[in-house]
Amino acid sequence: MDNSLNWREKIITRFIKVSGYSAIIFVGLIFYFLLREGLPTLGEVQFNSLFATRWYPIEDYFGILPLIGGSLIVTIGATLIAVPFGVGAAIYISEIAPRWMREILKPLVEVLGGLPSVVLGFLGILILSPYLRVFLDLPTGLTALAGSLLLGGIAIPTVVSVAEDALDAVPKSYRDAALALGATEWQTIWRVTLPAARSGVLTAVMLGIGRAIGETMTVMMVTGNAPVMPGGLGALFEPARTMTATIAAEMGEVANGSVHYHVLFFIGIVLFLISLIVNVTASAVVFRQHKRQERILS
Amino acid sequence: MIKATSTSTTRYTTQRIGFGLLTAMTLFTVLPILAVVIYILVLGTPAINGEFISGFPREGMRAGGIWPAIVGTFYLTLGTAIFAVPLGIGAAIYLSEYAPENRWTRLIRIAIINLAGIPSVVYGLFGLGLFVLFLQFGTSILAGSLTLSIMTLPVIISTTEEALRAVPQAFRTVSISLGATKWQTIRRIVLPQALPGTLTGVILGLERAAGETAPILFTVAAFFLPRLPASPLDATMALPYHLFVISTQVPGMPVKIQYGTALVLLAFVLGMNFIATTIRSRARARRQW
Amino acid sequence: MNKISIENLTLHYSDGTESLRNITMGIPANQITVLFGPAGGGKSSLLRILNRLNDLADVTYLNGRVLLDEEDILSPKIDVINLRRRVGMVFARPVVLPMSIRQNLTYGLEVAGMKDRYRLDEAVERSLQQAALWNEVQDRLDDPAIALSGGQQQRLCLARVLALEPEVILLDEPTSGLDPISTGKVEESLQELKKTYTIVLVPHSVQQAARTADFAAFFLQGELIEYAANKILFTNPENQKTEDYVEGRFG
Numbered sequence: 155m156d157n158s159l160n161w162r163e164k165i166i167t168r169f170i171k172v173s174g175y176s177a178i179i180f181v182g183l184i185f186y187f188l189l190r191e192g193l194p195t196l197g198e199v200q201f202n203s204l205f206a207t208r209w210y211p212i213e214d215y216f217g218i219l220p221l222i223g224g225s226l227i228v229t230i231g232a233t234l235i236a237v238p239f240g241v242g243a244a245i246y247i248s249e250i251a252p253r254w255m256r257e258i259l260k261p262l263v264e265v266l267g268g269l270p271s272v273v274l275g276f277l278g279i280l281i282l283s284p285y286l287r288v289f290l291d292l293p294t295g296l297t298a299l300a301g302s303l304l305l306g307g308i309a310i311p312t313v314v315s316v317a318e319d320a321l322d323a324v325p326k327s328y329r330d331a332a333l334a335l336g337a338t339e340w341q342t343i344w345r346v347t348l349p350a351a352r353s354g355v356l357t358a359v360m361l362g363i364g365r366a367i368g369e370t371m372t373v374m375m376v377t378g379n380a381p382v383m384p385g386g387l388g389a390l391f392e393p394a395r396t397m398t399a400t401i402a403a404e405m406g407e408v409a410n411g412s413v414h415y416h417v418l419f420f421i422g423i424v425l426f427l428i429s430l431i432v433n434v435t436a437s438a439v440v441f442r443q444h445k446r447q448e449r450i451l452s
Numbered sequence: 453m454i455k456a457t458s459t460s461t462t463r464y465t466t467q468r469i470g471f472g473l474l475t476a477m478t479l480f481t482v483l484p485i486l487a488v489v490i491y492i493l494v495l496g497t498p499a500i501n502g503e504f505i506s507g508f509p510r511e512g513m514r515a516g517g518i519w520p521a522i523v524g525t526f527y528l529t530l531g532t533a534i535f536a537v538p539l540g541i542g543a544a545i546y547l548s549e550y551a552p553e554n555r556w557t558r559l560i561r562i563a564i565i566n567l568a569g570i571p572s573v574v575y576g577l578f579g580l581g582l583f584v585l586f587l588q589f590g591t592s593i594l595a596g597s598l599t600l601s602i603m604t605l606p607v608i609i610s611t612t613e614e615a616l617r618a619v620p621q622a623f624r625t626v627s628i629s630l631g632a633t634k635w636q637t638i639r640r641i642v643l644p645q646a647l648p649g650t651l652t653g654v655i656l657g658l659e660r661a662a663g664e665t666a667p668i669l670f671t672v673a674a675f676f677l678p679r680l681p682a683s684p685l686d687a688t689m690a691l692p693y694h695l696f697v698i699s700t701q702v703p704g705m706p707v708k709i710q711y712g713t714a715l716v717l718l719a720f721v722l723g724m725n726f727i728a729t730t731i732r733s734r735a736r737a738r739r740q741w
Numbered sequence: 742m743n744k745i746s747i748e749n750l751t752l753h754y755s756d757g758t759e760s761l762r763n764i765t766m767g768i769p770a771n772q773i774t775v776l777f778g779p780a781g782g783g784k785s786s787l788l789r790i791l792n793r794l795n796d797l798a799d800v801t802y803l804n805g806r807v808l809l810d811e812e813d814i815l816s817p818k819i820d821v822i823n824l825r826r827r828v829g830m831v832f833a834r835p836v837v838l839p840m841s842i843r844q845n846l847t848y849g850l851e852v853a854g855m856k857d858r859y860r861l862d863e864a865v866e867r868s869l870q871q872a873a874l875w876n877e878v879q880d881r882l883d884d885p886a887i888a889l890s891g892g893q894q895q896r897l898c899l900a901r902v903l904a905l906e907p908e909v910i911l912l913d914e915p916t917s918g919l920d921p922i923s924t925g926k927v928e929e930s931l932q933e934l935k936k937t938y939t940i941v942l943v944p945h946s947v948q949q950a951a952r953t954a955d956f957a958a959f960f961l962q963g964e965l966i967e968y969a970a971n972k973i974l975f976t977n978p979e980n981q982k983t984e985d986y987v988e989g990r991f992g
Contacts, residue, residue, distance in 0.1 A: 163635045167550075173539050174546025175556075177563040177609070180602050184570065187581035242477035250471055251478075259482060261729055266485045268656075268725045270663030272692045273714050276699045277488060280707070310481055340467035361569070368571025370666040371692075375700055398573045398666070405577070405670050410585065422577040426570060433569040437562050622836040626898075629794055630849035631826040631905065640852070645839055741839065 188426055192419030199417060209381035209395070211404065216417045220383040222424070224298070224394035225367055227384045228377060231302025232309055232366040237359050239306070240313025244358070247314070248321040249343050260318075267311030275375030278304050283376055290391065296378035298394040304376060305366045313362035320354020321347060357436045364432040367398075368425065374399035397421045489722070492714050499712025508678045513698055514706060518713055523680050524593075524688035525662055525720065528672065531597025531684065532604055532661040537654055539601070540608030544650075547609070548616035549638055568606035572666040575603045579671040594684040596672030600661040607657035615649020616642060620741050648735030655728035663721045665692040675701075691717040743767035744909060744939040745791065750805035752786060754798065761786055762963045764805070768909075768956075773931060773940045775954035777947065778986065782960035784943045788911045791941065792828035793821050809909070826853060829902030833914040833945075835894035837886035842878055845886045845897060849905040864904045872900035873930050892923025899930065909939045917945040928953055947987055951975045959983045 195204065199216050206217030247259050282303065283295030290299075324347050332342040348355070378393025381400070401418050408414040507517025543564075551557040579599030589595040619642050627637040643650075665673075673693040681688040695713045698705050745768040752761040761783045768774045776784040789795045790807060793814065806813050814824055826849065838845050846865045847855075855861060865882065869875035874896045878889070886897060895915060902910055912931075916924040931940060931953060944950040950957055957975065958968040959982075967974060967983045978984045985991055 163633055166635055170542045170546045170550060173542025174551060174560060176539055176543055177560055177567055177605065180605070181563045181566050183582065184574070184578045184602075187578050187586070188574070191577070191581050239477050239481050242474050243481045246474040246478040250474060259478065262482050262485055264729070265489075265722065265725060266481075268659050268663065268721055269485070269488065270665070270692050270717055270721055272663070272665045272696050273492070273718060274488070276695055276710065276714055277491070279699055280710075281491075307481075307484065314481070338463050338467045340470045341463070343470075364569045368569070368574070370571065370573040371696060375696070398571055401573050401577065402666055402669055405580070419577055419581070422574050425574050429569040429571060429574075430566060433566045434562060437565045620836075622832070622834070623838060625794065625797065626832070626836045626838060627848070627852075628797065629792065629825060629830040629832075630852065630901065631822050632849070632852040633822060636852045640848075641838060 185426060188419055188423045192416060192421075192423045195413070195416040195420040198413045204417075204420075207383040209400070211408075211414045211417070214413070216413070218397070218417070218421060218424070220381045221395060221397045221400050221421065223384045223389075224377070224381065225396040225398070227298050227387075227389050227394055228301040228305060228373055228396055229363060229366045231299060231390055232305035233359075233363055235302065235306030236309035236313050236362050236366065240310045240358065240362060241317050241355060243310070244314045244317035244321060244355075245343060245348070248318045249339070249347060263311050263314050266307065267315070271308060271369060271371040272375070274304050274308065275372040278372060278376035292391055294378055294393065296376055296393055297391055298377055298384070299390045301373040301377040301394065301396070302390065304372045305369055308369055308372060309362040309366045312365045313358045316358035316361055317351075317355045320351040320358065323354065324350045353439045357439045360432055360436040360439075364429055364436070367428055367432075370398040370402050374402050379403065397425055401425075489718065492711060492718055495707075496711040496713075496715025496718075499708045500715065504709075504712055505716070509676065513676060513694075513702055514704065514709070518689075518691070518694060518716065520677060520680055521689040521691045521694040521713070522716065522720075524672075524690040525692070525717075527593050527681060527688060528596055528600060528668065528690055529658050529662045531593055532600040533654070533658055534601075535598060536601035536604045536608055536657060536661075540605050540654070540657065541612055541650060543605070543609045544612035544616055545638060545643075548613045549634070549642065564606050564609055567602070568610075570603075572603065572664055573669070575599055575667040576669050576671060578602075579667060584671055590685060591670070591672055591674075591687045592685045593672055593681055593688055596668045596688075596690075597684075599667045599671050600664065603664070603667055604657040604661045607660060608653050611653025611656060612646070612650045615646040615653065618649065619645045645741075648731050652728045652732040655724050655731070659721050659724040659728070662724065663692055663717065665696055668693055691720065742770050744770040744810070745941075746806075746808040747787075748806040748808070750787075750790070750807060751802065752783075752790070752795070752800060752804075753802040754786075755801040756799065760963045764965050766958060766965060766968050768939065768941060770939045771935055771937075772955040773935050773942055773953055775950045775957045776941065776943050776960060777950040777957060778960035778966075779991070781962070783963045784960050785913055787960075788830070788913050788941060788943055790815075791909065791911055792825045792830055793819075794825075794830060796821065826905050827907050828909040828911060829905055829907035831895075831898050831902055831910065831912045831915045833917050835891060835898050835918065837889070837894050837897055840886065841883045842886045842889070842897065843882040845901050846904045849901065853905075864906075868900040868904035871903050871930065871934065872896045873926055874900055892919050892926070895919055895923065896927065896930070899927065903934075907938065909941065910934065912940070912942045914943050914945040916949065924949075947989070951987075959986065961986075 204216055205219055207219045208215040208217040209220050247256055251259060278300055283300045285295065286292065286297065286300055287295030328346050328350055329342050332346040337345065373396045377395065377399065379395050379399060380393035381395040382392065384394060401421055405418050408418065504517045505522070506519050508519055510516035547560065576599065579595055583589045583595035583598050584591055623641050624637055627641050668690055672687055672690065674687040674689050675697055677687060677689050691713065695717055698713060699710050747764055747766050750761055750764040754760060764787065776787060778784060786795065803815065807815050812819070838848060843865055846868055847861045850861060850864060866875060869878065874893060877893060886894065889897060916927050919927070934940060942953060944953065951971070954971045956970055959966045959974065961982060967978055967980045974983065975987055978987060
């Protein structure tokens, strides 16, 4: 082999290796820049006023609890929709639907995953919220509920595709064995297939929740943007303001390096840590499952 | 015997009800998607004409066209491709062909899963902190494309890796045994075979980038900029941000223009989705192994 | 004259499967040397060491020397790529690369940097002739190789190795998936090829071992039990285990 080829191969291999590690570098960079811009908050705002219930930056009230509460209430609502519908659809697609139906449904769910969230927010403003206002007799339709409904829709594709993969991975022999023992297909699904896929389904649920917490544009457009501390489930029918929406709505108007700017980055740190926890837990489940499979195989 | 029959009848009734319920749930999930697409198609089509597509916005965006936003989204998608495609494919090759099974590789995988899960607005913050301010690219196509490409990376990496892994191991062994180097094997055998899957992954990733708003809010997007960007260091309008602006920030906006903009954005995104899925299904039908 | 000398070769895999224990043997030039024995005995491992394909596997321990023309091929200094061109390998399952018949044959030469069309065409015809496949495929060299029958594919794999004009050809149960007629064709080619090449074969049955071997080595659980010329080993083996295996009492 001539030398120039050898030399080229070395460079390419180096590039490939660097790309391989790039994901770690980027996660590190993201965390670093969030800390760099967000940590000064702790020196500028007292801990007590940061974790207080009043968010009114113009008068230097930087209590982030109502924002966390807003994210929480919207996400709970979205989860209540996305989990049953997502898992149900996954079961239907993987276990019940005839082949041709599956070929139609899977791309459709993918399309839902690809719909830009700003389009959903736009339709939320124009169609969903007026409808909610009239139907539920509310002062405004731009509420946490509107956000939950749309976020549920946004989280569903994640839940469906991950849960469907998990169900698909259950060996056919499990089902055959159950059917051979006289179980109906319905019983097989509930007592054999779903339990066997439970860790994957759990991962699906977690990733769906992660997707809902992180969603920005839709919630910003339809939840009414009122940073009010939610009192209970009744808050679903009132306007709310999530962490993501706060950053998106206010970052454009703050001066770089101001207290407000630092606090918005601090909220970014909170969001980053939440997604880190959700995803590391989810991937730990996946890895454990892999290990178990390997043990069975060897 | 008779007893067994009767219980099995109730069992099958349960099954029928259960199946019906699941079918209904699936329809509830899927039908709204069709409704959304059709609704926007019907209400948006009347807005579409030559001036709307190729004209500049006038009268505070309440009239005229959305050409700068279309061009901006095109440039952003292109810029994202320039950065994310080589890096993403490189990373996928590393994971599929080079990476040993060890702690570092697991760490890479966890990092990729995390990148996929980071909220898009946090990418916006990161892009603002690193590209706009620290590297002083300003609010520009360059800063936005870089931000979007990091966000797109996990999609490209995971679909490409899957495509590479699907290429039978035996091809690699044969190629090596014929005296090919590792890179020659990848370049001449593995990559060509994985090309359709890779393309699908790349397009799906770029589709996400094209439709996102939050990461470009503070890194590129111009509220109203009635000229085309002249360099990568220019700010630009973009379709998703434009739709956000005209549906929340501009009072008295004609609904027709809003739906028209939504339709163009949707066509852009779903067009890419369609291309990606077509490539995938064609390649599956034609595959020799 | 030995083409290859194996000296005190020991090998372990990390998963504890098939391994080799202190193997010493010489492989004579221009002869067919057969490595046979029950599955898991180490034959394939030995074969894969001869062109360093074991580099791809998870080897935890490797000791000893393997000399090809007096040069230790296990040495880290050796040019492995060049070694694989000198020592070609045909696998049990015919794996044609997903390209045309012609491209399959020129692949090895092209990755070695040869661009001369005329010489490539020449190599295609010569190698197909040697593998007794030329008459069947000469009119459709640009068809996808996957369209060939199983027997033709395996002869294409043999031709693909021959195109590189190696010095040694390794064959790992090359006829295990083939019908008797195709098997006969491959065995016939081998007898012709040994005039030019040194051949090491792992056969798919004792019968094939006896039919084709000039020299035969019996492997059992990683050990070389007996190594002798065909006549001796299959008619009058020294070792009881060899005799039992050859006569079909186990395996």
